[in-house]
Amino acid sequence: MAVFDPATARSRRLRLALLGLVALAAVATAGAFAADPSESVPEPVRFDDAVELGLSSETDALMTGDATLPRVQVFYSQLQYVVGYNGIASFVDSRRDGRTERQFGYPLVAYVETFDHRDPGTTESGLFAAGGAGGWTPVGEARYVVDSDARTPAGPVVVPFASRDAAAAFADEHGGSVVGWAAVRSRSFDVDSAATVRALAPDRWRTANDRIAAAERRADRPVSVVVGEDAPTIGAAVAAAPPNTTVRVPPGTYEETVTVNRSVTIAGAGSGTGPGATRVVGDGNGSVITVHARDVAVTGLRIAGTGNRTRDPEAARASRESEGGTWDTNIQLGYGYGDAGIKAVGAPGLVVDDVAVDTEASGILLRDGSHATASGLLVEGTDEWQDGFMGVTGMKSRVTVTNSRFEGGRDGIYLHRADGSIVRNSTFVDNRYGTHLMYTGDALVADNAFRNELFAGVTVMTRPAGNAIVGNDVRNSSAGIQASGTRTYVGYNTLVGNELGFSTSARGSLYEHNVVVDNELGARATTVVPSSRVVANDFVGNGDHATAGAGALRVWADGDRGNYWDGASVGPHAPGSRAYRPTSPVDAALHRHVSAAAVRESPAARLLDALRGTVPGARSGSIIDPAPAAAPYHPERVDAVTGAGADADGPVRADWRAAGEPAGNATATAEGSA
Template sequence: MAILDPFGDRFGRVLAAVAVLVVVAGIATAGAFAADPSVATPDPVAYDDTVELGLSSETDELMAGSARVPRVQVFYSQLQYVVGYNGIESFVASVDDGRTERQFGYPLVVHVETFDGGNPGVTEDGLLEAERSTDWVPADEAAYVVGSTARSPAGETVVPFSERTNAETFAAEHGGHVRDWTAARNRSFDVDSAATVRSMAPARWAAADRRVADAEASAAERAGEVVVVGRDAPTIDATVAAAPPNGTVVVPSGTYEETVTVNESVTIAGDDARVRGDGNGSVVTVRAPNVTVSGLTVDGVGNETRDPEAARESAGGDAEEGWDTNVQLGYGHGDAGIRAIGAPGLLVDDVTVETNASGVLLREGSDAVIRDLRVDGSDDWRDGFMGVIGMESRVTITEGRFEGGRDGVYLHRADGSTIRNSTFVGNRYGTHLMYTGDALIADNRFRDAEFGGITVMTRPSGNAIVGNDVRDSSAGIQASGTRSYVGYNTLADNRLGFSTSSRGSLYEHNVAVDNEVGAHATTVVPSSRVVANDFVGNDRHAKAGAGALRIWADGDRGNHWEGADVGLHEPGERAYRPTAPVDAVLHHETAAAVVRESPGAVLLDRLHGTVPGARSGSIVDPSPAPEPYAPDRVAAAREPDPSPVHPEWRVESGLAGDDSTTASTDTMNTHDLNATDGTNVRNGMEARRPTERPRTSAEPEDRR
């Protein structure tokens, strides 16, 4: 490492930065108590003006109409924002986690939404329903029904009333007990969190295994009468049309210049066969369930990436819904090597598509298993489209390779999909999810992504992103939404390793090595846990946008930050602030430790966590780990010609590799702040709702 000369210019700049921060902190101290919160009780605000936590907004459609989730809004002592919680249970779990008070201060005023005059009841699905809410009242003045039959997608629902008699009436009809605020506040709730998503990740892997096995078994069972192209009919299309239901169409080696339409359940089995379209439209179109396409190379695909006429049929009125519909109608109607429309049970196996449009396009419930698919797209992503595009179709993708083109895999309202063991090279986005939750993205390799290796937009919930290796890209992982689990990923030589854009989420055991920025804290109100990650060799280990102080640790377990152990104190004994100007350079300039021990820096340490003005846009790890959690992965990430690093996350996390959904057995405390954004889709209820126009700082607006 370079040595910082205490008499040189660089030392002076660092010391000046400390001096400026001390002055700023002093100014913040002078103004921190200009308004005494004990003098007046703040009135409730419009809920849309709060910073919303709690249930994912993807439940909006599920909760549309008369279904309700009681809401809470909280004024914290050291937070300039009013925080809104969807669910009293979410708020209780949040303040019980031991971290909220340190980040936000203590709750000054809590208002709850009541339902006295709203004719509250329970739907057939067990959801709380009401014609309307009645009023916002101080939490300690309300009466609460706990333990009733009313539920929300996250589990138990506490129902508040202004008048105790109305609460008693509800409890008599729907069960439960009436309690005051103290009793409700001290109650323990089973609220789903990102830890739940972590525990379910191996089960999702196992479910993908079963889907692949079931697809193979189904294809084998359908292997009926065999017809051969060239013997039974002159073309593939004619042979498919002549084949009996569940028959097998064998395509001998050769090049077939035609397009194919499949209207019956058949198997198309190529033997080193190439199907070449005429450059207009899709080459193979499937409009029947339980079809298998294997052993083909497809080219001659048209260049239409979307249907302009279909795209004009947008929802109108609501800009967000209009945008969503525009994408579904536009993107879902372009050209593809294989296009499936209303074709559930599709198996695509050992297929190569050469295209400047899309490789495989699925829409209208074309749930599919795609194995060993190679898509060679355009050299410039602007000239191409998606390797796989799935519209309202659950897809299992395994052992694929996607080179070039716009996005390797683009999924839109494709809940429960799995993308694993695949390679993505030179895409705009490697994997791009929109309005898609409960997905698994695991053990993939991403290289040279123009904008991002893994990008999740539009605030879905419950996605697990584990064991991926992303390098030489603009961003490694950018996942919005709620209840995401981002763990055991290797992020090296990117402009950005990962962002903490998903609320109420868990980021653990990731390795961020030699990136320009290791991690970026982006949410205004921090509600996620970032722990046991390794930050090594990054130009900047982390940065933070505007918002409250972020505490990146879990109790006495923090992250490993190269350089945090430099100084006079024992390793792990002193907090590390990757966003502070002195701490941020410790891994580059070891002599910056002199500045860190200066009286000014010590004063600033004391101000942090007590003065709101000293909190904005900062990260602190109170328990930095002296050694990397995964030294082998750190070393592997720095190999000159590295193979992808895929840790045994199902073993290392202490999770079973079967259908178990039990909690992790590792040392992580699973009762955590992640619950503030917890939501679970229970009893087969699907949560889908467009909530925001997707936006990413890495992508210019005219390229979305």
């Protein structure tokens, strides 16, 4: 029987890599003299066939119906995909970022959607609108109306036409002036970026402080009824209490379910496990406390005895049968109608403080605008995630969660169309997902600790916009951070010992100052057309630092500033003086096998270096950092997870709120490459 020798196998892989470099260099050399693609100008395609950039799903929704957004499609010389830009401003912005041409090549031709025969105008709310099918005109031949009264949800809109007469007619009716492409391209557009989200993140933290302080004031009400003295049960006490007063619940166990229809505070003695705690135990059916009034506060309780229904299949089925309900609607109807320790329906201003919930369903379920704050919350779910549900479920209800803990169950926090939510300073252990956002934008997920998450610590799905994921510590999970959407800011996170550190799934986003240590895979580039920046991250001790799926070359740097890659400085060159390619089989081995440096310095490798970036065939599905850092950006955080005193459980905190925009940060220009 053959014996597997790791050392021999590694040497064999390095030899094969060298042979592969020679072969690839030969192919690349032949390809360098192929016909110039600019000799054949491609025709426009259906926009649905382009890879779209520039919009979130929520803006898509705002533009449905009568509203219209002018679009651009571009053919690049070294990209096999047609890139579709939603909004002329997003295309103009991409022409200035200095990275697009490096990755995609030069634009062979760009077509703009024109509206000459589509009865262009505005909706009642002022959004630009046009009917019928539009034509496609080369951007240099079109005429544009600027500064009219038409707009999009993002602001003013540039309206293109194939003829000057059609443009002048629109300007006569809606104001503005007619200009050519040179004037449009020279204009400055206020394009929101992930750098904007970075700047807003500290404000969101302060917003959480304000919400919590306001919640404490709402909960602080004079006592009107004491259970056991003035009323026999909590339910009876709530029914007897005048609005804006407190029902005091002394220590003990209360076997009942409670419905709250007035603005009161239910204040127990504490959520602990000792004799001084106040326990409310349901009968195992439905929710234990159901809230239908605004500004209700629940404090100092330990809750058990919820039902185990996690969703309402009948509601989802009725939606499908009656209106052909969408997946989104079915999720809201299914997930929003399960059992919980505390369920709020149409009850904004809910305050939950010092509450523990032992549940086989949800800890807190919020529905229909039940905006809530939760602090000191403990939700203990099921051992197997398939048997339980969410610690907090927010359906169209904004939540602010701080200083809380979620153990077991399906997702620690699941938010669905809960824009503006904030999750901070909390701990998530043994969930499916720690924090899971769907259709939820402008949120802050900050300074949380995630441990042993089955699927991921933080997951964001369905193309939301403007989320900030900062300062989190994710360890020993399948994935650290997987965030889709657009204009996402992922910064100052510590990702250790996961199968995957983070993926660059979001478009037009910024990934910076993350410490990525000892993961099986540090980062994965997933978007087909790169449109994000990845800069100033520290990659140390990962099995593979980064991989890339199909798509254009990803340039992970910002000008002359790249990332720190453990092993990139191996060899005769000065640290940081030579580009590093984590997707190259040779460069990827440098931090594991010093002998790979010999292969890297081979004549074939140097030839391939010279050709790379000029030959389309040598660029697909790869990552390059042209300016790797000579030393980690955050050595103190790296040492905190790798040094002698490293704590496997204690989270590593990054002072991201005080970081501001020091010289060490990425610049605030438009995004470029993931």
